Amino acid sequence: MLIETPTADRSVSARPHTPSRRSHDDAPDTDELFHRLASLEEGPERDAVRDELLRAWLPMAHRIAGKFRDRGEAVEDLRQVAALGLLKAIDRFDPDRGAFESYAVPTVTGEIKRHFRDRMWALRVPRRVQELRNKVRVGRRELSQAPGCPEPSVADIAAHTGLTEEEVATGMAALESFSTLSLDAELSNGDDNHSLADTLGEHDPGFDVIVDREAVKEGLSRLPERERAILYMRFFEDMTQSRIADRLGVSQMHVSRLISRSCARVRDEALGHRPGRSTGGRHGSAA
Missing domain, CATH: 1.10.10 (Arc Repressor Mutant, subunit A)
Structure with missing residues (x-):
């Protein structure tokens, strides 16, 4: 929402201010206008009074905005935020409950602080x-x-x-x-120029291997010794099923069944299944 900052309007019907009721030169005496605003229904006349109050109090809103300069936000943008806070204060103010300045200052200030909190942080923090x-x-x-x-x-x-x-x-x-x-921001390190993205790590499949080994360790320890030996020869010594069968004096098909059954048992335990529930059948030692 873009709010145009109007130039000074000599037609503002605010009464001459009373020094005892103002804390700043930009706090005009607009009690009569606020009472008039409160008595009007929605329509062109009320909008005109509202605009008149906005023009009268904009210098105060700009002064508050100036207190937040040099914080990474353009002054004109801060003035826009302050003007929005001023409009909220005008719309919500009850002229029978005190001076407008005492209500408007915290309202405008709060709007600016909310702008910094909600819009200016690149990373959300508590x-x-x-x-x-x-x-x-x-x-x-x-x-x-x-x-x-x-x-x-x-x-x-x-x-x-x-x-x-x-x-x-x-x-x-x-x-x-x-x-x-930006991840493309250049970083200088002596004669070596590289981007911020170059410093980021990549996925290391070795970590997955470590996780898998730890997950099956307990299940492997519960296998019968002969089945553990078969899995070791197959997966750590890279022996074929035929060679394993020759070493143990059994058929290659029997070795294949033992490997499938043992792997199913270890996999089920690693995934949290109870022994005996997998499709690998009953678990027992090899014949």
């Missing part, structure tokens, strides 16, 4: 971490204001802000979460 980030940022800036001051340490910031060193470390880590780098 509210508590965002608050730590802000305290650390302010504390570090205050400690670095004096000319020639070294970069404050974690301990310095903790002592200055009243946070623990662990909280300061969390806040400093969150400072890096406000924006992200």
Whole structure:
């Protein structure tokens, strides 16, 4: 929503302000307009009064927006957010419950803070971490204001802000979460130029082998000794079924059945099945 910032309008029918009721020069006395707004039904006349109030109070909204400059957001965008907060304040304000300024300031400020919280973070972090980030940022800036001051340490910031060193470390880590780098961003390391993507690891199939071995270890230990020997010769010594049959003095078909039955049993146990439930049949020692 784009809200045009109007130029000063001499036709604003706000009454001359009373100094005792204003805390800033940009807080006009618009009580009469707000009471008039509250008495009007939806329509062109009410919209005109609403626009008049918006023009009268926009300088205050812009002043609040200016307090948030130099935080990574353009001032014009902040002014748009502040104007939206001002509209919300105008629409919700009850003129019988006090001065508009005391209601509008926290409403506009809250809208801007919500904008930073919901729109500006590249990575979503908990509210508590965002608050730590802000305290650390302010504390570090205050400690670095004096000319020639070294970069404050974690301990310095903790002592200055009243946070623990662990909280300061969390806040400093969150400072890096406000924006992200593209995976194509170039990283320089001496004469070696490479992208951030080059530093990312790849899938290592060796880890899958380790997981599989650990998963079947217990099931293998429960097999009869002869069946364990057959599986070892087949899968670790890479012997053919015919060679295994010759060594054991049995038929190749019998070796094949034993291998299939043993593998089914170990697989079922690794997957959490109870022995005896697989289609491999009853489990017993080889004849």
